[in-house]
Amino acid sequence: MSPRSSGLPDSRIPAGPVADAWRRTRDGLPLISPLRKRQLQVLVVGSGLAGASVAATLAEQGYRVKLVTFHDSPRRAHSVAAQGGINAAKNYANDGDSIERLFADTLKGGDFRAREAGCHRLAEISGGIIDQCVAQGVPFAREYGGTLANRNFGGSLVSRTFYARGQTGQQLLYGAYQALMRQVAAGQVELLTRRDMLELVTVDGVARGIVCRHLITGALETHTAHAVLLASGGYSNVYYLSTNALKSNASAIWAAHRQGALFANPCFTQIHPTSIPSGDAFQSKLTLMSESLRNDGRVWLPVQRDDPRTAAAIPEAERDYFLERQYPAYGNMVPRDVASRRARELCNGGQGVGPGGRSVYLDFNDAIADHGRATIAARYGNLFEMYERITGDDPMAGPMRIYPAPHYTMGGLWVDYHLMSSIPGLFVLGEANFSEHGANRLGASALMQGLADGYFIAPATVTAWLAGNPTPEIAPDHPACREAEARAQGRLHGLLAVGGSQPVDGFHRELGHLMIEYCGISRCAEGLQTGLKQVALLEARFHQEVRVPGEATGPNGELEKALRVADFFSLAQLMLRDALAREESCGAHFREEHQTPEGEALRDDGSFAHIAAWQYQPGSGEPTQPAPAAEPVRHSEPLQFTVMQPSTRNYR
Amino acid sequence: MSGTLSLNLRIWRQASPDGPGAYGSYRLEQISRDLSLLEALDVLNEQLIGAGERPVTFEHDCREGICGSCGFLVNGQAHGPQRATTVCQLYLRQFKDGDTLVLDPWRAKAFPLIQDLAVDRASLDSLIGAGGYCSVNTGNAPEANGTLIGKDQAASAFDTATCIGCGACVASCRNASASLFVAAKLAHLAQLPQGQPERSHRARAMQAEMEQQGFGSCSNNLECEAVCPKQISADWISWMHREGRRQSS
Ligand SMILES: Cc1cc2nc3c(=O)[nH]c(=O)nc-3n(C[C@H](O)[C@H](O)[C@H](O)COP(=O)(O)OP(=O)(O)OC[C@H]3O[C@@H](n4cnc5c(N)ncnc54)[C@H](O)[C@@H]3O)c2cc1C
Ligand code: SF4
Numbered sequence: 001m002s003p004r005s006s007g008l009p010d011s012r013i014p015a016g017p018v019a020d021a022w023r024r025t026r027d028g029l030p031l032i033s034p035l036r037k038r039q040l041q042v043l044v045v046g047s048g049l050a051g052a053s054v055a056a057t058l059a060e061q062g063y064r065v066k067l068v069t070f071h072d073s074p075r076r077a078h079s080v081a082a083q084g085g086i087n088a089a090k091n092y093a094n095d096g097d098s099i100e101r102l103f104a105d106t107l108k109g110g111d112f113r114a115r116e117a118g119c120h121r122l123a124e125i126s127g128g129i130i131d132q133c134v135a136q137g138v139p140f141a142r143e144y145g146g147t148l149a150n151r152n153f154g155g156s157l158v159s160r161t162f163y164a165r166g167q168t169g170q171q172l173l174y175g176a177y178q179a180l181m182r183q184v185a186a187g188q189v190e191l192l193t194r195r196d197m198l199e200l201v202t203v204d205g206v207a208r209g210i211v212c213r214h215l216i217t218g219a220l221e222t223h224t225a226h227a228v229l230l231a232s233g234g235y236s237n238v239y240y241l242s243t244n245a246l247k248s249n250a251s252a253i254w255a256a257h258r259q260g261a262l263f264a265n266p267c268f269t270q271i272h273p274t275s276i277p278s279g280d281a282f283q284s285k286l287t288l289m290s291e292s293l294r295n296d297g298r299v300w301l302p303v304q305r306d307d308p309r310t311a312a313a314i315p316e317a318e319r320d321y322f323l324e325r326q327y328p329a330y331g332n333m334v335p336r337d338v339a340s341r342r343a344r345e346l347c348n349g350g351q352g353v354g355p356g357g358r359s360v361y362l363d364f365n366d367a368i369a370d371h372g373r374a375t376i377a378a379r380y381g382n383l384f385e386m387y388e389r390i391t392g393d394d395p396m397a398g399p400m401r402i403y404p405a406p407h408y409t410m411g412g413l414w415v416d417y418h419l420m421s422s423i424p425g426l427f428v429l430g431e432a433n434f435s436e437h438g439a440n441r442l443g444a445s446a447l448m449q450g451l452a453d454g455y456f457i458a459p460a461t462v463t464a465w466l467a468g469n470p471t472p473e474i475a476p477d478h479p480a481c482r483e484a485e486a487r488a489q490g491r492l493h494g495l496l497a498v499g500g501s502q503p504v505d506g507f508h509r510e511l512g513h514l515m516i517e518y519c520g521i522s523r524c525a526e527g528l529q530t531g532l533k534q535v536a537l538l539e540a541r542f543h544q545e546v547r548v549p550g551e552a553t554g555p556n557g558e559l560e561k562a563l564r565v566a567d568f569f570s571l572a573q574l575m576l577r578d579a580l581a582r583e584e585s586c587g588a589h590f591r592e593e594h595q596t597p598e599g600e601a602l603r604d605d606g607s608f609a610h611i612a613a614w615q616y617q618p619g620s621g622e623p624t625q626p627a628p629a630a631e632p633v634r635h636s637e638p639l640q641f642t643v644m645q646p647s648t649r650n651y652r
Numbered sequence: 653m654s655g656t657l658s659l660n661l662r663i664w665r666q667a668s669p670d671g672p673g674a675y676g677s678y679r680l681e682q683i684s685r686d687l688s689l690l691e692a693l694d695v696l697n698e699q700l701i702g703a704g705e706r707p708v709t710f711e712h713d714c715r716e717g718i719c720g721s722c723g724f725l726v727n728g729q730a731h732g733p734q735r736a737t738t739v740c741q742l743y744l745r746q747f748k749d750g751d752t753l754v755l756d757p758w759r760a761k762a763f764p765l766i767q768d769l770a771v772d773r774a775s776l777d778s779l780i781g782a783g784g785y786c787s788v789n790t791g792n793a794p795e796a797n798g799t800l801i802g803k804d805q806a807a808s809a810f811d812t813a814t815c816i817g818c819g820a821c822v823a824s825c826r827n828a829s830a831s832l833f834v835a836a837k838l839a840h841l842a843q844l845p846q847g848q849p850e851r852s853h854r855a856r857a858m859q860a861e862m863e864q865q866g867f868g869s870c871s872n873n874l875e876c877e878a879v880c881p882k883q884i885s886a887d888w889i890s891w892m893h894r895e896g897r898r899q900s901s
């Protein structure tokens with residue numbers, strides 16, 4: 001029996017042992033004849049790893065596929081920026097890795113806030129992903145003997161990370177993109193670029209299409225289908241400055257949420273410890289510096305608060321290598337959330353360096369002394385160049401400055417074991433859904449999950465759904481489509497009509513400040529309450545004072561931004577509520593009220609071993625105004641652990 | 653920590669593909685040298701919006717040199733003066749106080765203009781669709797370590813596979829040829845065992861598509877190599893021509 005609680009659909013977690021649950025499920029799923037597949041239309045939103053891989057695979061199987069992306073080309077999806085690598089339990093390094101170990105690491109890494117069966121399935125599928133990518137010609141790094149190279153990543157005890165220099169996401173995405181373009185050329189996929197999804201169409205509670213805005217003509221278009229798949233990525237840009245690409249957004253999933261799709265664990269967001277810190281108010285982006293730098297770099301701060309000296313002028317005895325001091329066993333390699341939290345604490349305490357005291361040093365001096373400049377340059381040359389291009393400083397000459405940055409969102413639309421949301425016929429893949437990273441994602445596991453969803457899981461489960469639900473084709477002039485268009489129309493005209501004086505970016509920047517302050521690395525009830533009030537005030541101001549120039553027709557970048565930021569306001573409030581309701585610390589969610597005497601996260605398995613799934617409550621506002629939503633409803637899906645009992649992470 | 657500077661900008665403004673276009677002149681006063689050029693355009697756009705004018709349209713997304721969205725000419729140079737750098741990674745400290753920067757969109761028949769500095773590069777996707785892939789359906793793949801590939805060979809394939817599809821090579825070529833882009837993809841796949849079965853077909857199909865899409869042919873000016881942010885070597889273009897002969901013989 002699947003665990004179930006009132007208000008939630010069945011999570012369809014297979015009964016019986018976890019170990020071969022996916023194989024058993026897959027083998028039992030219904031199939032569809034090739035002839036019938038040709039009559040079925042599937043709509044995919046997003047062309048990142050998850051979207052491109054699922055669109056290509058479904059097209060190969062004979063479905064008619066439409067792929068919608070706001071980018072001008074599928075190759076530009078944000079997945080292209082992933083640097084470090086992709087995990088797979090191949091045990092090529094012969095260091096004791098196995099499917100069971102990757103499974104255990106994923107569940108533990110997520111601090112026991114993910115579904116066992118889902119984590120196990122990922123580990124099981126991981127090897128096949130590498131096979132698929134290699135067959136496509138993805139140029140992974142190799143050993144001299146010609147076998148695939150692996151590296152150790154994010155503090156893992158085994159080497160299971162496959163990589164293509166510092167551009168793994170790029171190469172994996174191009175593999176999926178090329179497979180996709182092959183299907184586009186064959187006429188199996190209709191590629192609809194430069195379209196922003198604004199609304200979801202449902203008929204009798206079933207997802208049947210989307211409304212999107214053509215970003216060049218401005219026209220609203222409705223596309224209908226037998227199944228809708230969202231693979232629209234994560235929402236770290238709620239924080240304004242993040243490591244995500246600037247146009248990454250939550251609008252597609254938020255549109256689905258407004259139509260009833262539950263949103264799970266919105267407050268589970270990962271803050272990556274090593275990014276280039278912010279400086280100028282107009283800085284638009286926090287660039288990630290790969291985690292691998294912590295293999296050789298030593299993190300430190302001056303012992304003395306507000307120390308005015310340059311790094312070089314501070315003698316060894318007056319430096320605090322705080323991670324090494326606090327975590328002798330793991331040192332600089334502690335998990336992302338721990339490293340981020342400790343850096344923030346010390347900076348708040350006045351020890352921070354750089355503009356506003358908001359950064360810490362990452363020093364390669366000792367590594368250069370031990371291994372020589374050439375070795376360090378060979379390991380990190382590209383990253384050092386990137387750092388120098390952005391900051392103007394050479395990390396060979398003096399330490400880098402780094403600071404944590406919002407990076408990844410574990411939360412997302414709730415999906416069952418089949419990746420179907422609470423709206424039948426609506427599937428959610430990749431970072432857009434909430435699976436399987438629990439409260440904290442392991443390094444190199446997002447790429448794995450996106451491709452597992454896209455190449456292997458969704459093709460099987462979407463087929464099963466279509467086999468059991470022979471819904472008729474609906475025409476774009478169906479009343480439900482008309483209603484969805486009217487909703488989109490109302491929102492964009494509402495924004496154009498405000499006629500205020502402030503550009504969108506200023507509001508987004510302010511929202512980011514509030515969110516990083518109250519719902520970032522460290523959270524407390526009082527701050528979260530304050531955050532809720534202030535975000536609501538800011539949202540109200542936005543709808544009175546924003547200036548969106550231009551018109552609904554033609555290209556209008558400011559209108560695009562305004563629509564996204566409007567959705568971020570609502571999502572931000574849900575994140576704050578979720579963080580407030582989760583009265584425990586787990587993974588990346590750290591509640592100051594819930595910590596051990598040593599300042600480590602204190603989980604409450606008795607009350608919170610569950611997934612929080614939030615239901616949108618439509619408000620009664622004008623259709624042109626964002627409806628001030630009534631309090632959303634929090635449902636919970638209990639988590640059951642059969643293979644491994646929850647344990648406490650200990651890195652001391 | 654490097655202070656501020658002021659810049660004069662002359663930016664190509666054209667509201668629609670068939671409408672008239674002209675340079676607009678703007679001045680940015682005392683902005684931080686630590687901003688990127690795109691961030692300077694953000695500053696300019698906030699000012700334009702405040703003044704009730706239409707902001708400048710330019711393409712961008714990752715702002716870290718990997719997505720290939722950004723790209724325009726800075727004083728006639730694709731992606732600006734810094735070697736191996738996309739325009740989103742070009743920082744103002746590369747310029748002097750009082751400099752004038754002239755910004756133009758990519759100009760090529762195969763890249764129709766959209767607005768201001770933004771052009772349509774969908775033709776590059778068509779080139780990939782013509783053959784820039786290995787035809788393996790999901791689920792057909794053999795065990796990954798079943799095929800050995802030398803470390804250097806894999807690294808060389810990687811070097812050609814890093815093309816980000818920005819189109820700078822086309823924009824800087826007087827014939828608006830996409831030879832570097834096509835050669836990079838052909839070389840990536842031809843250097844790997846996985847790319848062998850379709851090698852001849854791929855080379856023919858992609859080069860035919862290049863003509864079809866309105867790209868010019870290569871006359872060895874090597875401007876493409878000079879502007880390529882991923883430093884893809886133009887030697888691959890000569891290799892591509894030999895590859896064509898290899899097949900016809
Ligand atoms: C700098 C960086 C480095 C990373 N490094 C690693 C790593 O080394 N290993 C790892 O495992 N993970 C890494 N990650 C995380 C990982 O890259 C992402 O989680 C993953 O690529 C997300 O893929 P996706 O397919 O879900 O979404 P994305 O790649 O974000 O794609 C989203 C797609 O949806 C489309 N879209 C979005 N909204 C709309 C809309 N409203 N309308 C129409 N289309 C829309 C976009 O156009 C795009 O095509 C990294 C992340 C960052 C930011
Ligand atoms: S070859 Fe270089 S210049 Fe041409 S599209 Fe690729 S990365 Fe850009």
Ligand code: FES
Pocket residue numbers: 711712713714715716717718719720721722723738739740741
């Ligand atoms: S914005 Fe992505 S490469 Fe410049």
